[in-house]
Amino acid sequence: MRFRGKLIDVSCIQHFTRVLGTISKIIKSCVLRITPSTWYFILSEKVISGGIQIWCELPQGHFFDEYAMDGVSAEDNEIYLEVVPENLIKALRTAQAAKWIKIKLTKKHAPCLTVEVDLPTVSAHSRLVVHDVPVSVVPHRMWPDYQEPKLPKFDVSICMPQIKTLKNIVEKMKNLNNCLTLAANYNGELKLSVSTDMVSVSTHYQDLINPVKRDKDSDENREPQEFSEAKIDIRRFAQFLSGQQVIPNRVVCNIVHKRVVHFYLQHEDVSLQYFMPVIAT
Known part of the structure; x- marks a missing residue:
């Protein structure tokens, strides 16, 4: 070699x-x-x-x-x-x-x-x-x-807000709980939430881009406003956000309902895929 x-x-x-x-x-x-x-x-x-x-x-x-x-x-x-x-x-x-x-x-x-x-x-x-x-x-x-991981069929695909904005919010949320729930739908809505016995905190984003359109044939029982969600380790998510030294052109979040979250970062000549398993509830 x-x-x-x-x-x-x-x-x-x-x-x-x-x-x-x-x-x-x-x-x-x-x-x-x-x-x-x-x-x-x-x-x-x-x-x-x-x-x-x-x-x-x-x-x-x-x-x-x-x-x-x-x-x-x-x-x-x-x-x-x-x-x-x-x-x-x-x-x-x-x-x-x-x-x-x-x-x-x-x-x-x-x-x-x-x-x-x-x-x-x-x-x-x-x-x-x-x-x-x-x-x-x-x-x-x-x-x-x-070998390159095979992509599952996602329930929803959405472009995320700016990494810096998300990082600041998640850093504060991780002081409340070890788990974060990500939820998105095909109306361009994204929701991040954490809950404790004392309080529930959530952040909502609207008018985001869905890069992959809803498959009406296979998703005939799901309405565009219906959320798909996944509960993930908030500390791993915070580490992922804080580690970005290259500002990507876009970050796409793909969710398989209550199974897996897939992040796809694209920056000109570099791409990064990050598969994060879901915490069982």
């Missing part, structure tokens, strides 16, 4: 760092899947045991000026590595003003992603900073565990 990539454009370096920063805020460890066209960051916990699933895509052509790789074989030209995103971020924290960054797959006692950062100096000499980020190679037999 072989991989080598180089980022030169300053805006690409900064964008790449912000994307990794977002990922590091919401997951501690994940699988990095490297293909000739795309980088994927994947987390696939067992939803039935309360786990989450994350699927983040970064088209390499939007970030890397140089890119070369050889996978495990000609037929399976891919590389799967288990990595801690926070370690990658630590290696990139000095890179905001870098002339260029090189990322290579190396072996130094153990497999590593070696990050070389060329920093500017007041003299004509360059200053090269090298970080070795330990990784683990995922065996080929385990690759099927890290």
